[in-house]
Structures are given as structure tokens and as C-alpha cells.
Amino acid sequence: MSKTPLLDIKNVDTFYGNIQALNEVNVSIDEGEIVAIIGANGAGKSTLMMTVFGTPRAASGRIVFAGTEITNLPTHEIARMRIAQSPEGRRIFPRMTVLENLQMGASLDKLKYFDEDVEKVFALFPRLKERISQRGGTLSGGEQQMLSIGRALMARPKLLLLDEPSLGLAPLIVKQIFDAIKELNRTEKLTVLLVEQNAFAALKLAHRGYVLVNGRVMMSGSGRDLLADPEVRAAYLEGGRH
Structure with a gap:
């Protein structure tokens, strides 16, 4: 079956x-x-x-x-x-810091697992930890893509859509x-x-x-x-x- x-x-x-x-x-x-x-x-x-x-x-x-x-x-x-999505063109929040962008991704879960999940994202993309207080719009293209994926992961998805x-x-x-x-x-x-x-x-x-x-x-x-x-x-x- x-x-x-x-x-x-x-x-x-x-x-x-x-x-x-x-x-x-x-x-x-x-x-x-x-x-x-x-x-x-x-x-x-x-x-x-x-x-x-x-x-x-x-x-x-x-x-x-x-x-x-x-x-x-x-x-x-x-x-x-x-279901979480990292859209084409990244579409991060350019005026928000790296940390604030990740908080936006976690909002559906009411930040319950925020500390645990943000550490997982930083382990996956150490560059983001180095840029934690930097505004999203000042990051390089690669860093913005990492942030877009990290933000999607903060929702604890069963399915991740990457465009x-x-x-x-x-x-x-x-x-x-x-x-x-x-x-x-x-x-x-x-x-x-x-x-x-x-x-x-x-x-x-x-x-x-x-x-x-x-x-x-x-x-x-x-x-x-x-x-x-x-x-x-x-x-x-x-x-x-x-």
C-alpha cells in the first residue's frame, strides 16, 4: 500500500x-x-x-x-x-535587523521556541550571528538569502518552499x-x-x-x-x- x-x-x-x-x-x-x-x-x-x-x-x-x-x-x-516560504528575490525586511527579521518569521509560534530556533539558524548560517544587529538591507545578497531561509525556518515548517x-x-x-x-x-x-x-x-x-x-x-x-x-x-x- x-x-x-x-x-x-x-x-x-x-x-x-x-x-x-x-x-x-x-x-x-x-x-x-x-x-x-x-x-x-x-x-x-x-x-x-x-x-x-x-x-x-x-x-x-x-x-x-x-x-x-x-x-x-x-x-x-x-x-x-x-508551510513556510523563502520567496524569489528574498523579500526580507530591509529596515529591520537580522534578529527582528527572524522574530517576524517566528510570530506564528508566538515566540515560544524563539531562543532554541534562533540558535539553530545561527548554527546553520554563522554569518547571520555575526550580523545579528545589522539591518537586513545592508547585508550582501548571499547573507540576505540566508536570512530569508532562516526566517522561513523560524516558523518550524513541515514543508519548506524555496524559490x-x-x-x-x-x-x-x-x-x-x-x-x-x-x-x-x-x-x-x-x-x-x-x-x-x-x-x-x-x-x-x-x-x-x-x-x-x-x-x-x-x-x-x-x-x-x-x-x-x-x-x-x-x-x-x-x-x-x-
Whole structure:
């Protein structure tokens, strides 16, 4: 008997006005998995992630999380179910300090576990501890990305959604961030849905992956199999960022 996925996206269509961004998308994620969504710019990767959170809303199909349908729930109720997101472009609070940004992430849990959780974030990203009193807007791009992920972790998520965490960052910083994601998954069994243009890094990290083309899932498989697939290599890996 197959187990129920933690997140099950079934036949989802999403529109921006009259433009269809997602077309009968099916994606499932088991508890403890890292799943990567790869594809070109405009393929619908970020739209898929935002549709899970209800902005935009799925026009048809179903999204089920931990056995509960969340397709039409308000965004704040979805967040309360312990789904956290580190959005594309980081979107930290630039005028707030590192510590205040982390407090904002923990607000859903009423700061009950704040001291314990902030130490976990600092262990994962020691640079943030060094910058604890610095305003978010003065951090480097890599530090801001670490803060965005750290803020999401403060909500103690069952599912972490990461949208383009490597975007615009130097290879060394990308490696640090992907190593941190791998460590979280290994030690905390954290389930991660990762949207990435850096297909090589994403598939190397992920247990499974989906290839999105023009809003449709065109291929899926283990990270290793997709890395070795000639079509995937030609479209997303040859001459790409390794």
C-alpha cells in the first residue's frame, strides 16, 4: 500500500487573467523528500509555488497538504499549517535587523521556541550571528538569502518552499546554501520543494525532480536519472552553471 504524499498537487490549472500559467500540473512530495522543479524562465515554476500558497488561486484541480485540502484556503491559514516560504528575490525586511527579521518569521509560534530556533539558524548560517544587529538591507545578497531561509525556518515548517535560492549569487555562496538545505533534510528530515533555474545544483541535491515546460510537467524522475537524461542535459545542463 503506497503512502500518502505530504503535498499532493493534482491536475492544477492556474491563470493570470486570460493567460494560462499552469496546465494540468501533477506534483507530489513525500515527507522527508527534497523535490526540485526545474525549467526555463517563464515555465511556471514560481507560479506553481505561489499557487500552493493561494496567490494566485488554482482555477481547477486540488492541492492537498498532510491530508487536508488547501486549494481554497486563505494564505494565512495555509501558513498556519506549517508551510513556510523563502520567496524569489528574498523579500526580507530591509529596515529591520537580522534578529527582528527572524522574530517576524517566528510570530506564528508566538515566540515560544524563539531562543532554541534562533540558535539553530545561527548554527546553520554563522554569518547571520555575526550580523545579528545589522539591518537586513545592508547585508550582501548571499547573507540576505540566508536570512530569508532562516526566517522561513523560524516558523518550524513541515514543508519548506524555496524559490530560486541561488539566483544572482556567487558559486561559493550557492554551495553554502545548498549544503545547509541538505543538512536540514538529513538531520531534521525537513521536506523541501525547491524551484531552481540552476538545474545541475538542484537535481544533484534533490531526491526527485520535475521538468516544467510552458506550464506543463514534461518529465519527472529521480534527481540522478534526470541529471543523466540526454534531453535534460541538452536543455538545462550543457554550458550551464555547474
